[in-house]
Amino acid sequence: MKEIAKAYNSKETEDRIYKMWEESGFFNPDVCVKKGIAKPNAESYSIVLPPPNVTGTLHMGHAAMLAIEDILIRAARMQGKKTLWIPGTDHAAIATQAKVESDLYKKEKKTRRDLGREEFLKLVEAFAKESHDTIIHQLRKMGSSLDWTREAFTLDDKRNMAVRTAFKRMHDDGLIYRGARIVNWDPKMQTTVSDDEIEWIEEQGKFYYLKYGPFVIGTSRPETKFGDKYVVLHPDDNRYKQYKHGQQLQVEWINGPITATVIKDTAVDMEFGTGAMTITPWHDATDFDIAQRHRLDKQQIIDFQGKLLPIAGEFAGLHISKARQLIVEKLQNKGLVDHIDEKYTHRLATNSRGGGIIEPQIKEQWFVAVNKPFTLKESHIPAIPSESETTLKELIRKTVESKQIAILPERFEKTYYHWIDNLRDWCISRQIWYGHRVPVWYRDKETYAGVQAPEGEKWEQDPDTLDTWFSSGLWTFSTLGWPEQTQDLKTYHPTTVLETGYDILFFWVARMILMAGYHTGNVPFRNVYLHGLVRDDQGRKMSKSLGNIINPLDMIEKYGADATRLSLIIGAAPGNDIKLSEDKVRGYKYFTNKIWNVSRFILLNTEGEVDLAKKPQLTPKQEQLLEELKKLSQETTQDIANFRLYLAGEKLYHYFWHRFADVIIEESKPAFRQSTGEEKISTQWLLLAILTTLLKLLHPFTPFVTEEIYQHLPILQRKQLLMVEQWPIL
RNA sequence: GGGCGGCUAGCUCAGUCGGUUAGAGCGUCGCAUUCACAUUGCGAAGGUCACAAGUUCGAGUCUUGUGCCGCCCACCA
Numbered sequence: 001m002k003e004i005a006k007a008y009n010s011k012e013t014e015d016r017i018y019k020m021w022e023e024s025g026f027f028n029p030d031v032c033v034k035k036g037i038a039k040p041n042a043e044s045y046s047i048v049l050p051p052p053n054v055t056g057t058l059h060m061g062h063a064a065m066l067a068i069e070d071i072l073i074r075a076a077r078m079q080g081k082k083t084l085w086i087p088g089t090d091h092a093a094i095a096t097q098a099k100v101e102s103d104l105y106k107k108e109k110k111t112r113r114d115l116g117r118e119e120f121l122k123l124v125e126a127f128a129k130e131s132h133d134t135i136i137h138q139l140r141k142m143g144s145s146l147d148w149t150r151e152a153f154t155l156d157d158k159r160n161m162a163v164r165t166a167f168k169r170m171h172d173d174g175l176i177y178r179g180a181r182i183v184n185w186d187p188k189m190q191t192t193v194s195d196d197e198i199e200w201i202e203e204q205g206k207f208y209y210l211k212y213g214p215f216v217i218g219t220s221r222p223e224t225k226f227g228d229k230y231v232v233l234h235p236d237d238n239r240y241k242q243y244k245h246g247q248q249l250q251v252e253w254i255n256g257p258i259t260a261t262v263i264k265d266t267a268v269d270m271e272f273g274t275g276a277m278t279i280t281p282w283h284d285a286t287d288f289d290i291a292q293r294h295r296l297d298k299q300q301i302i303d304f305q306g307k308l309l310p311i312a313g314e315f316a317g318l319h320i321s322k323a324r325q326l327i328v329e330k331l332q333n334k335g336l337v338d339h340i341d342e343k344y345t346h347r348l349a350t351n352s353r354g355g356g357i358i359e360p361q362i363k364e365q366w367f368v369a370v371n372k373p374f375t376l377k378e379s380h381i382p383a384i385p386s387e388s389e390t391t392l393k394e395l396i397r398k399t400v401e402s403k404q405i406a407i408l409p410e411r412f413e414k415t416y417y418h419w420i421d422n423l424r425d426w427c428i429s430r431q432i433w434y435g436h437r438v439p440v441w442y443r444d445k446e447t448y449a450g451v452q453a454p455e456g457e458k459w460e461q462d463p464d465t466l467d468t469w470f471s472s473g474l475w476t477f478s479t480l481g482w483p484e485q486t487q488d489l490k491t492y493h494p495t496t497v498l499e500t501g502y503d504i505l506f507f508w509v510a511r512m513i514l515m516a517g518y519h520t521g522n523v524p525f526r527n528v529y530l531h532g533l534v535r536d537d538q539g540r541k542m543s544k545s546l547g548n549i550i551n552p553l554d555m556i557e558k559y560g561a562d563a564t565r566l567s568l569i570i571g572a573a574p575g576n577d578i579k580l581s582e583d584k585v586r587g588y589k590y591f592t593n594k595i596w597n598v599s600r601f602i603l604l605n606t607e608g609e610v611d612l613a614k615k616p617q618l619t620p621k622q623e624q625l626l627e628e629l630k631k632l633s634q635e636t637t638q639d640i641a642n643f644r645l646y647l648a649g650e651k652l653y654h655y656f657w658h659r660f661a662d663v664i665i666e667e668s669k670p671a672f673r674q675s676t677g678e679e680k681i682s683t684q685w686l687l688l689a690i691l692t693t694l695l696k697l698l699h700p701f702t703p704f705v706t707e708e709i710y711q712h713l714p715i716l717q718r719k720q721l722l723m724v725e726q727w728p729i730l
Numbered sequence: 731g732g733g734c735g736g737c738u739a740g741c742u743c744a745g746u747c748g749g750u751u752a753g754a755g756c757g758u759c760g761c762a763u764u765c766a767c768a769u770u771g772c773g774a775a776g777g778u779c780a781c782a783a784g785u786u787c788g789a790g791u792c793u794u795g796u797g798c799c800g801c802c803c804a805c806c807a
Contacts, residue, residue, distance in 0.1 A: 284804035
């Protein structure tokens with residue numbers, strides 16, 4: 001027999017085992033069918049990997065995601081299902097561009113405009129390529145049994161075809177339109193961002209009460225007030241009942257007298273401030289809505305660089321960050337400041353993708369209409385029959401309401417509905433360079449939207465690119481070949497599970513439901529498994545500034561991938577944040593070593609090759625142990641099927657260590673010492689039978705150590721790889 | 731302002747949608763041990779399940795209220 005090391009050495013083992021798996025081809029379900037691992041008509045089981053952003057390296061959250069998905073995939077594969085897990089990466093348009101721009105500025109003090117679109121894109125692509133390679137390396141290190149032959153990128157040619165096709169179809173249905181609406185403008189990155197990409201920051205500031213004719217109006221932003229010629233009051237506010245809607249009056253304002261118009265609208269909160277406000281429709285979403293309702297004039301005050309326009313008179317050209325104090329001084333000199341509330345907390349909108357402070361602007365952009373009726377031609381969603389009229393908003397709501405998709409944990413369904421209720425039209429165009437170019441061409445007054453550029457001269461393509469979530473929304477089916485009706489699409493879509501962090505429920509999960517609903521008339525997945533954030537042992541977010549980041553590769557290096565996986569599974573119920581410490585990972589390393597040494601003990605006490613199919617005469621006690629194992633096996637199967645991985649993992653851990661090792665093995669020792677024929681043979685058989693079953697059950701959780709041991713098992717039934725062994729059916 | 735979640739052993743969390751003396755891991759304490767593993771074994775201490783009321787034969791589990799802690803959303807300018 002081959003010499004077996006005293007302790008499990010993950011470093012020596014893991015890369016070798018992964019290579020073996022990869023070379024076997026069994027990550028690819030087509031190979032599994034060809035080699036008889038899965039029957040051609042077997043049930044399919046598919047997961048599309050949430051594509052990591054090519055902005056850097058993988059963190060512990062990714063590691064948790066990979067551990068969960070790989071467990072589901074490996075169990076399904078061993079259960080004989082046609083099992084597919086598709087790898088891929090996300091170009092992450094704005095995040096990647098922001099990273100490269102920032103590096104470029106740090107290194108060479110240059111901006112993207114200094115390089116020009118083409119040169120800059122080359123730089124981004126080089127960065128993305130490097131980042132991609134790092135990520136792929138990390139995916140392998142975790143033991144992920146991904147089908148590399150089907151790898152995709154959200155910005156590759158096939159996905160670009162899917163994006164342009166999707167855009168055109170929605171455009172032709174009137175669900176994508178171009179309109180001048182108020183958008184979130186980031187003056188720093190010079191682009192719009194969607195509502196969901198905004199991060200609100202609390203800021204201590206002042207609140208100014210200004211005299212506006214007979215009114216006192218409140219504002220936190222005096223620098224936007226130049227063009228304010230409407231004063232808005234609540235129709236039920238008795239304090240102002242002598243003023244009628246539409247009434248005009250002359251008021252003295254920042255740069256001289258203006259004509260003010262009274263507007264009555266219920267959007268005003270009577271309790272707040274003085275109950276009177278002036279509006280700036282060009283630079284505030286609420287004000288914009290009021291202006292739309294009453295068809296009021298809108299005037300731009302701040303340019304796209306964040307500087308005041310000529311309307312500001314003497315302040316024109318001044319950056320808004322410097323203007324406020326000067327304007328307040330002027331108002332004070334003119335006696336227009338009633339009083340100032342010195343302590344006021346207001347919320348500042350910032351671009352969460354590494355950009356600056358958002359300045360709302362009215363701009364022509366492309367939008368997805370979420371409330372516009374359309375006819376869903378072919379539907380597999382019972383709540384919305386084929387040929388019936390619906391809206392995207394209704395589509396994504398009813399899909400979940402009618403239980404076509406199960407969200408785990410269930411409570412996130414409420415969060416999901418709440419988000420839908422607040423959903424506005426989705427701004428999908430961005431003024432950045434890295435991403436899918438909007439597939440629309442212009443010539444004079446003509447506009448052409450299509451999959452390919454139009455025939456003829458002088459057509460200019462829209463310079464904007466699409467929100468990264470537009471292409472991610474198509475991910476479950478674009479990775480399977482859509483818009484072509486491929487065999488993969490028929491076999492693996494809808495996918496079985498979508499597993500991701502709860503923090504991107506809106507960004508991504510909801511948009512996939514929207515896109516799949518519209519384009520395929522079906523759900524993108526049957527189940528949503530939401531994992532929590534991985535935090536440090538004190539429950540803090542891991543961040544560079546806190547210096548508390550645990551790097552998955554470091555953990556794998558020190559304790560092995562199996563231990564790292566277990567530490568992210570056990571004690572981590574879906575939807576709950578995971579507190580992780582190095583001690584926890586170390587604890588599970590001890591467990592992998594325990595598996596190793598139990599196996600080593602059994603191997604050292606077994607002679608020759610045992611035929612597990614030939615069950616010797618067992619004592620009643622031994623039969624009882626087999627019953628116990630059967631129960632564990634059934635529970636594990638059930639727990640995995642119901643996504644209770646934390647329970648399955650814990651039960652297996654407990655059984656293996658404290659039942660199998662501490663009790664069953666210990667009690668078997670006399671049998672080996674006395675070496676009387678029959679008892680020894682039955683004990684040998686029993687221990688090997690239990691071990692073989694446990695290795696199979698544990699394999700999805702700790703694939704490396706179990707595979708390595710399996711390769712040494714002296715049993716007749718051993719096929720090539722544990723990875724494709726049959727799941728215990730007892 | 732609206733919504734969601736958490737509060738169970740010193741720490742981290744389970745408790746599979748009501749059922750016998752409430753569990754695990756880590757930690758603590760004591761004992762053992764060159765026999766697969768010190769990355770070990772055996773044993774012990776430790777909880778009025780946040781609080782209050784209710785439903786029930788029976789509540790950590792269901793209902794209502796309260797208190798902290800956390801998260802998400804929102805058009806108080």
